Amino acid sequence: MFMVFTVIIVSAIIFAMSRVQGDPRFMYLDNNTTKEQWDAWGRQMGLDRPIVVQYFVWLGKAVRLDFGQSMWEKRPVTDLVMNRFPNTLQLGAAAWIFAVVVGLPLGVLSAVMRGTAWDYLGRTIALFGQALPPFWLGIMLILLFAVQLEWLPIGRKGGPDHLILPAITLGWLAAAGLLRLVRSAMLEVLDSEFVKLARAKGVTPWLVIWKHALRNALLVPLTYSVLILSGFLAGTVVTETVFQWPGVGRLAVQAINTNDFPTMVGAVLFATVLFVVANLLLDISYAFIDPRIRYR
Amino acid sequence: MSKTVAAPIGVLKTADRSLISRRVWTFLRRWPVLPCLILAVLAVTGAVPDLIAPRDPYDAVLRQRLRPPAWMEGGSSENLLGIDHLGRDVLSRLIHGARVSLILAVVVVLISAAVGTVLGMISGYYGGLVDDFVMRLVEIKQAVPLLLVAMIAAMVFGQSFTLLIVVLAFWSWTGFARQVRTEVLHLRTREYVLNAKIMGASTFRIFSRHLLPGVSNVVVVLSTLLVGSLILTESVLSFLGAGIPPPRPAWGSMIAEGREFLTNAWWIATFPGVAIFLTVVAFNFLGDWLRDYWDPRLQQTR
Numbered sequence: 001m002f003m004v005f006t007v008i009i010v011s012a013i014i015f016a017m018s019r020v021q022g023d024p025r026f027m028y029l030d031n032n033t034t035k036e037q038w039d040a041w042g043r044q045m046g047l048d049r050p051i052v053v054q055y056f057v058w059l060g061k062a063v064r065l066d067f068g069q070s071m072w073e074k075r076p077v078t079d080l081v082m083n084r085f086p087n088t089l090q091l092g093a094a095a096w097i098f099a100v101v102v103g104l105p106l107g108v109l110s111a112v113m114r115g116t117a118w119d120y121l122g123r124t125i126a127l128f129g130q131a132l133p134p135f136w137l138g139i140m141l142i143l144l145f146a147v148q149l150e151w152l153p154i155g156r157k158g159g160p161d162h163l164i165l166p167a168i169t170l171g172w173l174a175a176a177g178l179l180r181l182v183r184s185a186m187l188e189v190l191d192s193e194f195v196k197l198a199r200a201k202g203v204t205p206w207l208v209i210w211k212h213a214l215r216n217a218l219l220v221p222l223t224y225s226v227l228i229l230s231g232f233l234a235g236t237v238v239t240e241t242v243f244q245w246p247g248v249g250r251l252a253v254q255a256i257n258t259n260d261f262p263t264m265v266g267a268v269l270f271a272t273v274l275f276v277v278a279n280l281l282l283d284i285s286y287a288f289i290d291p292r293i294r295y296r
Numbered sequence: 297m298s299k300t301v302a303a304p305i306g307v308l309k310t311a312d313r314s315l316i317s318r319r320v321w322t323f324l325r326r327w328p329v330l331p332c333l334i335l336a337v338l339a340v341t342g343a344v345p346d347l348i349a350p351r352d353p354y355d356a357v358l359r360q361r362l363r364p365p366a367w368m369e370g371g372s373s374e375n376l377l378g379i380d381h382l383g384r385d386v387l388s389r390l391i392h393g394a395r396v397s398l399i400l401a402v403v404v405v406l407i408s409a410a411v412g413t414v415l416g417m418i419s420g421y422y423g424g425l426v427d428d429f430v431m432r433l434v435e436i437k438q439a440v441p442l443l444l445v446a447m448i449a450a451m452v453f454g455q456s457f458t459l460l461i462v463v464l465a466f467w468s469w470t471g472f473a474r475q476v477r478t479e480v481l482h483l484r485t486r487e488y489v490l491n492a493k494i495m496g497a498s499t500f501r502i503f504s505r506h507l508l509p510g511v512s513n514v515v516v517v518l519s520t521l522l523v524g525s526l527i528l529t530e531s532v533l534s535f536l537g538a539g540i541p542p543p544r545p546a547w548g549s550m551i552a553e554g555r556e557f558l559t560n561a562w563w564i565a566t567f568p569g570v571a572i573f574l575t576v577v578a579f580n581f582l583g584d585w586l587r588d589y590w591d592p593r594l595q596q597t598r
Contacts (some may be wrong), residue, residue, distance in 0.1 A: 006435065006436050006439045007439070009436050010436070010439060010440055013440070013445070014445070014448070017445075017448055017449065017452050018448075018452075043433035051559075054442070068515060101419050115328070127577065127580075128573075130576070130580060131524070131572075131573050131576035131577040131580060132569070132572075132573055133528055133531050133535075133548070133551070133569060133572050133573070135531075135532060135535045135551065135552075136551050136565070136568075136572065136573075139551065139555055139558065139565055139569075140566070140569065142558065143558055143562055143566075147558065168436055185572050191512075212496070237443045237444065237536065238443070238532055238535070238536070241535075241536065241556075250445050250561060252447075253447065253536065254393060256447045257451075257537070259451070264444075268441060268444045268445065268448070271441045271444065272440065272441060275439050275441070276439050
């Protein structure tokens with residue numbers, strides 16, 4: 001229930017901002033229009049009514065996924081966003097896989113082999129992930145792998161190899177965060193009684209680490225990994241700009257740069273709703289991972 | 297972290313040199329020397345960029361356009377890190393950019409720490425409806441896609457330094473509010489706070505004399521960590537064209553400009569990135585160190 005409220009608040013903020021810009025008619029009409037034409041447009045767009053009413057009319061349409069027409073493309077905004085979304089989803093999924101494949105095993109390794117080379121490798125990756133500007137990382141990857149070595153394409157849409165650089169760029173920060181979380185959670189769990197018991201019973205170290213310990217250390221990292229996936233869908237703005245990836249993030253940036261308000265509002269609300277829904281799914285998935293929560 | 301490792305006997309016997317290097321190493325591990333060094337350099341360059349920068353950062357000499365760094369062929373020792381696409385000295389712009397980034401980060405941290413701390417303290421101390429309200433605000437903020445909203449704001453109100461401060465402060469006060477609230481929840485049931493209340497101390501006095509000192513460590517640690525992420529966020533916004541307005545040198549916009557000249561002039565985009573990286577690493581290290589130093593208990597919260 002509160003989530004709906006959140007989305008409404010965000011939509012109100014965005015709507016208010018779009019009106020601070022001034023009368024939307026200035027965008028469509030030039031100086032040669034007569035007073036009658038001006039008023040007719042106003043009536044047609046509902047601008048003669050109070051702003052609060054305008055907001056609710058707009059919100060009512062938005063609930064039915066009707067954000068109006070894009071100003072320049074002359075297509076419904078929902079179409080545009082839905083057209084782009086598979087690309088963003090693809091990129092987000094690839095980056096998420098990268099983050100998990102790098103972050104999870106390295107996190108476990110650096111916890112189990114604390115103080116060894118693995119640990120330092122893990123911590124270095126985490127350090128770079130947290131302090132490198134993501135767009136700069138993308139640019140450097142392009143410079144190294146696409147321009148200098150010519151191993152990989154620069155980005156844009158294409159075969160699976162086009163996904164590699166953008167996915168690394170997007171996923172690195174998340175991999176770093178995941179690594180840190182897994183590491184600290186594992187360190188804690190490895191110290192607990194039931195792990196010691198499992199060890200004492202003679203369970204093989206491999207099984208102790210990957211089954212007994214990891215399963216119990218996974219709750220916080222799981223939270224985080226869902227958060228990063230939803231964060232990706234909003235955070236792809238930067239990566240998509242650097243790699244000219246035709247996703248929702250770039251759509252939003254283009255809309256902002258061309259003053260295309262309907263598209264912009266649609267894209268931003270879309271990102272917000274995705275984030276909220278992902279959080280809801282997360283809360284539900286807790287119950288599956290940790291049955292204790294169900295009884296609260 | 298600073299687990300003392302028993303030195304292998306063989307190493308100690310072989311040479312005193314290794315003992316000295318070991319001492320230096322432990323010293324470096326125990327105290328944040330390197331981060332402080334980086335930050336000191338940054339603070340000095342930020343304070344008096346005009347004295348240090350070899351050239352005016354706005355000074356465009358088109359004749360020298362895209363001149364490479366000094367150590368490369370065709371470079372000149374006058375322009376250590378080369379010249380950008382408009383004929384401006386990269387090093388000078390970096391130095392002046394440090395000032396912009398630092399001022400921005402410090403102002404935002406001051407505002408958001410003040411707002412976040414006060415709201416967090418009120419929220420934690422009174423609980424109930426006030427608490428609910430503040431925490432709902434925090435949750436709403438989390439659902440707002442910061443980058444997009446910042447870009448829209450920049451487009452609607454026009455790019456400006458003030459706007460950037462407002463947007464970033466809006467983005468960062470919640471971290472303080474949450475942490476301070478958690479701390480106050482612990483503090484308010486402590487004996488000395490209860491005693492002060494029984495003695496008839498005013499609410500303001502309890503807040504300022506009894507609660508504030510208790511949360512100051514958390515606030516300082518968070519502030520230090522926040523500076524790093526603010527510099528990062530500012531650079532992202534500048535890169536997207538929603539940050540510091542163009543003629544002013546900023547690290548993020550330098551990278552954005554240099555992107556188009558990547559193939560023939562890599563130095564324009566590379567050095568600002570290195571500067572951001574070093575700065576953020578320094579602040580993160582210092583923040584982590586402060587946290588461990590004051591309150592190892594906090595380690596798990598972030």
